[in-house]
Amino acid sequence: xxxxxxxxxxxxxxxxxxxxxxxxxxxxxxxxxxxxxxxxxxxxxxxxxxxxxxxxxxxxxxxxxxxxxxxxxxxxxxxxxxxxxxxxxxxxxxxxxxxxxxxxxxxxxxxxxxxxxxxxxxxxxxxxxxxxxxxxxxxxxxxxxxxxxxxxxxxxxxxxxxxxxxxxxxxxxxxxxxxxxxxxxxxxxxxxxxxxxxxxxxxxxxxxxxxxxxxxxxxxxxxxxxxxxxxxxxxxxxxxxxxxxxxxxxxxxxxxxxxxxxxxxxxxxxxxxxxxxxxxxxxxxxxxxxxxxxxxxxxxxxxxxxxxxxxxxxxxxxxxxxxxxxxxxxxxxxxxxxxxxxxxxxxxxxxxxxxxxxxxxxxxxxxxxxxxxxxxxxxxxxxxxxxxxxxxxxxxxxxxxxxxxxxx
Amino acid sequence: xxxxxxxxxxxxxxxxxxxxxxxxxxxxxxxxxxxxxxxxxxxxxxxxxxxxxxxxxxxxxxxxxxxxxxxxxxxxxxxxxxxxxxxxxxxxxxxxxxxxxxxxxxxxxxxxxxxxxxxxxxxxxxxxxxxxxxxxxxxxxxxxxxxxxxxxxxxxxxxxxxxxxxxx
Amino acid sequence: xxxxxxxxxxxxxxxxxxxxxxxxxxxxxxxxxxxxxxxxxxxxxxxxxxxxxxxxxxxxxxxxxxxxxxxxxxxxxxxxxxxxxxxxxxxxxxxxxxxxxxxxxxxxxxxxxxxxxxxxxxxxxxxxxxxxxxxxxxxxxxxxxxxxxxxxxxxxxxxxxxxxxxxxxxxxxxxxxxxxxxxxxxxxxxxxxxx
Numbered sequence: 001x002x003x004x005x006x007x008x009x010x011x012x013x014x015x016x017x018x019x020x021x022x023x024x025x026x027x028x029x030x031x032x033x034x035x036x037x038x039x040x041x042x043x044x045x046x047x048x049x050x051x052x053x054x055x056x057x058x059x060x061x062x063x064x065x066x067x068x069x070x071x072x073x074x075x076x077x078x079x080x081x082x083x084x085x086x087x088x089x090x091x092x093x094x095x096x097x098x099x100x101x102x103x104x105x106x107x108x109x110x111x112x113x114x115x116x117x118x119x120x121x122x123x124x125x126x127x128x129x130x131x132x133x134x135x136x137x138x139x140x141x142x143x144x145x146x147x148x149x150x151x152x153x154x155x156x157x158x159x160x161x162x163x164x165x166x167x168x169x170x171x172x173x174x175x176x177x178x179x180x181x182x183x184x185x186x187x188x189x190x191x192x193x194x195x196x197x198x199x200x201x202x203x204x205x206x207x208x209x210x211x212x213x214x215x216x217x218x219x220x221x222x223x224x225x226x227x228x229x230x231x232x233x234x235x236x237x238x239x240x241x242x243x244x245x246x247x248x249x250x251x252x253x254x255x256x257x258x259x260x261x262x263x264x265x266x267x268x269x270x271x272x273x274x275x276x277x278x279x280x281x282x283x284x285x286x287x288x289x290x291x292x293x294x295x296x297x298x299x300x301x302x303x304x305x306x307x308x309x310x311x312x313x314x315x316x317x318x319x320x321x322x323x324x325x326x327x328x329x330x331x332x333x334x335x336x337x338x339x340x341x342x343x344x345x346x347x348x349x350x351x352x353x354x355x356x357x358x359x360x361x362x363x364x365x366x367x368x369x370x371x372x373x374x375x376x377x378x379x380x381x382x383x384x385x386x387x388x389x390x391x392x393x394x395x396x397x398x399x400x401x402x403x404x405x406x407x408x
Numbered sequence: 409x410x411x412x413x414x415x416x417x418x419x420x421x422x423x424x425x426x427x428x429x430x431x432x433x434x435x436x437x438x439x440x441x442x443x444x445x446x447x448x449x450x451x452x453x454x455x456x457x458x459x460x461x462x463x464x465x466x467x468x469x470x471x472x473x474x475x476x477x478x479x480x481x482x483x484x485x486x487x488x489x490x491x492x493x494x495x496x497x498x499x500x501x502x503x504x505x506x507x508x509x510x511x512x513x514x515x516x517x518x519x520x521x522x523x524x525x526x527x528x529x530x531x532x533x534x535x536x537x538x539x540x541x542x543x544x545x546x547x548x549x550x551x552x553x554x555x556x557x558x559x560x561x562x563x564x565x566x567x568x569x570x571x572x573x574x575x576x
Numbered sequence: 577x578x579x580x581x582x583x584x585x586x587x588x589x590x591x592x593x594x595x596x597x598x599x600x601x602x603x604x605x606x607x608x609x610x611x612x613x614x615x616x617x618x619x620x621x622x623x624x625x626x627x628x629x630x631x632x633x634x635x636x637x638x639x640x641x642x643x644x645x646x647x648x649x650x651x652x653x654x655x656x657x658x659x660x661x662x663x664x665x666x667x668x669x670x671x672x673x674x675x676x677x678x679x680x681x682x683x684x685x686x687x688x689x690x691x692x693x694x695x696x697x698x699x700x701x702x703x704x705x706x707x708x709x710x711x712x713x714x715x716x717x718x719x720x721x722x723x724x725x726x727x728x729x730x731x732x733x734x735x736x737x738x739x740x741x742x743x744x745x746x747x748x749x750x751x752x753x754x755x756x757x758x759x760x761x762x763x764x765x766x767x768x769x770x771x
Contacts, residue, residue, distance in 0.1 A: 024681075026660070026681060027660065028660040053545060053677050054633070054675055055633050055634055055673055055678065056544040056675050056677065056712045057675065057708045057710060058553065058708070058710035058713070060529070060554060061553060061554055061560050061711075064560075065560055073707065076635075081638060124638070139645070143641070143645035143646065147645075150642075160639070160642075161635055161638055161731050162730060162731060221517075223490075224516060226464070239490055244490075339435075340434055341435045342466075342495065343435070353466060353467055355467060355469060355484070355486070357471060368467070368469040370486070374521065374522075375518050375521070375522065378518065379517070403633065404634045404635060545677070546676055546677045553712075558711075562711045562712075563711075567715070
C-alpha cells in the first residue's frame with residue numbers, strides 16, 4: 001500500500017541558490033545573545049536578518065520606579081565588562097542635573113577607576129577577537145590581569161563585576177592603602193603583559209590576514225550609522241567625549257586619541273590596543289595627582305551634598321541633621337528639581353548617554369540610555385556583506401557588542 | 409564664525425518663522441519644538457546647511473506625557489555637530505490617537521533601529537520606515553509597555569506572594 | 577570588633593606529599609579488586625568528567641569566563657571541554673538573565689540534550705528573575721525547565737560557581753542508575769511539558 005507524503009516547502013526554496021543559515025542566539029561565537037539569519041552562497045554571506053532583544057530587561061521602565069541612587073545598580077548591568085564607567089557616567093549626569101561640584105581629588109580617583117574599567121573592557125574585546133581567530137592563549141594570559149583589576153574594585157567597593165561604585169558626589173569610602181598598593185602592582189606588572197599580548201597578535205601573519213580588509217566601513221558611513229567610540233575612531237573620525245566635552249577633570253590629563261584609517265577589524269584591534277596604553281598613562285598621571293594631596297586634603301572623597309549623599313553612620317546615630325537627612329534619603333522624601341538633561345561619557349564602546357527628564361517627583365519621569373552597541377550593531381549586515389562566514393564571526397567580536405547594553 | 413546656541417536659534421527662526429518654538433537652554437543644550445509635519449524639513453535643514461552641519465544623530469527616543477491631551481507622545485531627537493562641538497535637542501509632539509511621525513531613517517541610518525525601539529515601547533508609527541516591527545520585546549506583545557498606563561511587572565504571574573510585597 | 581561566629585574550627589586537609597586521597601564509595605575492598613555498586617562507579621566516573629554547556633547570556637557569563645580562566649580554573653573539576661552543542665553535553669549551565677523571548681530557545685536546548693542531563697542555574701536572574709521583576713524577564717528558569725542546583729549571587733563569585741558545580745558533582749555521584757526511568761522523574765518532566 002502506498003502512502004502519499006506531501007511536504008510543503010516554502011516558496012522558492014528549491015530554486016534559490018543560497019542557503020539559509022541560522023547563526024543563532026546560542027552560539028559560542030556570538031558574545032551575548034544575537035541571532036542572525038544569514039543567506040549564504042557557499043561561504044559568502046549574501047544578506048542577513050538580525051534579531052535582538054533576547055535579553056531585554058526593561059531598564060528604562062525600571063528606572064521610572066527608582067530614586068536616583070537606586071538606578072546605579074541597573075546602570076552596572078548595561079556594559080557589564082566596564083561597569084564602573086556606567087556608574088560614573090550616571091553619577092556625573094545626576095551631578096550635572098543637580099548642580100553638584102565634586103572636589104578635584106574625587107575627579108582624579110574617578111578617572112583612575114574609569115580608565116581601569118576601560119582597560120578591562122578592551123582586554124576582553126581584544127582577547128576574544130584572538131579566541132575567535134583560534135588563539136586561546138592570549139585570553140588566558142590577560143584574564144589574570146583582569147583579576148587584578150577586579151581586586152582593585154573589590155578594595156574600593158566590595159564587588160568584582162557589577163560594582164555599583166561611587167555615590168552622587170563622590171565615593172562611599174576613601175581608597176585604602178591596600179587599594180593603592182594593588183594599583184601600583186598593576187601599573188608595574190601590566191605593561192609587560194600587554195607587550196607580550198601585543199607580540200602574540202599585532203604582527204602575527206595569520207591574525208593580520210584574518211582581520212585586515214574584513215568588516216571595514218568608511219568614515220562617512222560610520223557617522224551616518226551613529227558609530228562612536230573605538231569603532232568610529234578606527235574608521236578615521238577622532239571623536240572622543242573625553243576630549244570634546246571633558247568631564248571629571250579629563251582636561252587636566254595629557255593623552256592622545258588613537259585613530260585608524262580603514263575601519264576594518266585590524267584597525268579596531270589596533271585602536272583598542274593603543275587606547276589601553278593611553279589608559280595606563282592616564283592612570284599613572286592620575287595616581288601622581290592623587291598622591292599630591294596631603295594631610296586633610298587626602299581625606300576628601302566626596303562632595304558636600306547632604307540631600308543625596310548618605311551621611312556617615314556615626315553621625316546618623318549621634319547628630320540630628322544627619323539623622324534627618326538619612327531618613328529623607330532612604331524613605332525617598334527628596335524631590336528632584338524639574339528639568340531635563342542629556343549627558344554623555346566615553347564608555348568602552350563609545351558615547352554612553354543618559355537622557356533624564358524629571359517632573360519634580362522623587363523618581364525620574366523618563367530615563368533613556370543612549371547605548372552605543374545598540375546603535376552600531378545596525379551596521380553589521382553592511383559590514384559582513386560579501387565576506388565569509390568566518391569573517392562575520394570575527395567582525396562581530398571585534399565590534400565589542402555587549403548584549404546587556406544592546407538590549408537594555 | 410563659531411556656532412552658538414543663539415545663531416542656531418536665529419537661523420532656525422529665519423527659515424521656519426514661527427513653526428519652531430519653545431526655545432530653551434538646559435545644561436548648555438538648546439532645545440526647541442516644532443509640529444510633527446515638518447520634522448524632516450527641519451532635520452534636513454540642520455543637516456545640509458553648511459553653517460549648521462548637524463550630521464550626527466546621537467539619540468532618538470520618545471516620552472509619554474499622559475496629561476497633555478493631544479500631544480501625549482513626544483519624539484525627541486538629539487543631534488550633534490562634531491566640528492563645532494554643539495549638541496541640539498529637537499522634539500516633535502504627536503497625539504496618542506494618531507501617532508504618525510515621518511521617519512528619519514532615510515537621512516540617518518542610525519535612526520532605523522532607534523525608531524523601531526520607539527515604536528516597540530510607545531507605539532509611535534514612523535511613516536515610511538521599511539521594517540517597523542518590534543525589536544526588543546516579543547513579537548506577540550500587543551501593548552506598548554513604556555506608556556505610563558502600563559505597569560512594570562508582569563501581571564500574569566501567579567506565584568508572587570502579595571503579603572510579602574506589602575500589597576496584602 | 578564583632579566576634580567571629582563562623583569557620584572558627586577549620587578542618588585541616590589531610591595532604592601528605594601534596595596528594596590527598598578522596599573518599600572511596602562504600603564497597604568491599606580486596607587484593608587487587610574493589611566491589612561496589614554499579615551506580616557508585618558510574619557516578620564517580622561521570623562526576624569527574626562533566627561536560628558543561630555554558631548558556632551565558634549576560635553578566636554572570638563574564639564571571640563564568642573568569643571561572644574558566646586560569647585563576648579559578650574550572651577545568652580542575654573535570655570540565656575541561658566545554659561544548660556548545662547540547663547533543664554532546666551533560667550539564668546545562670544557565671548564566672544570566674533569561675528574557676521571555678529567550679525562554680523557548682532555552683527549552684529547545686534542554687530538549688535537545690540527551691539523558692543524563694543536569695541543569696545549574698547560576699545567578700539571581702536565572703534562579704528567580706533577580707532584580708528584574710519586569711514584564712519581559714522570565715522569573716526564574718524553573719518556569720520552563722527543571723533545575724538541579726541554584727547558585728545565588730549577582731553575579732556569584734567564581735568560588736560560588738565552583739561550589740555550585742561541586743554540589744552538582746555530589747548529585748551526579750549519588751544518582752541512582754534507575755532514576756531517569758522512574759515514575760517520579762517522568763512526572764517531573766511531564767509537569768514541564770517535556771516528554
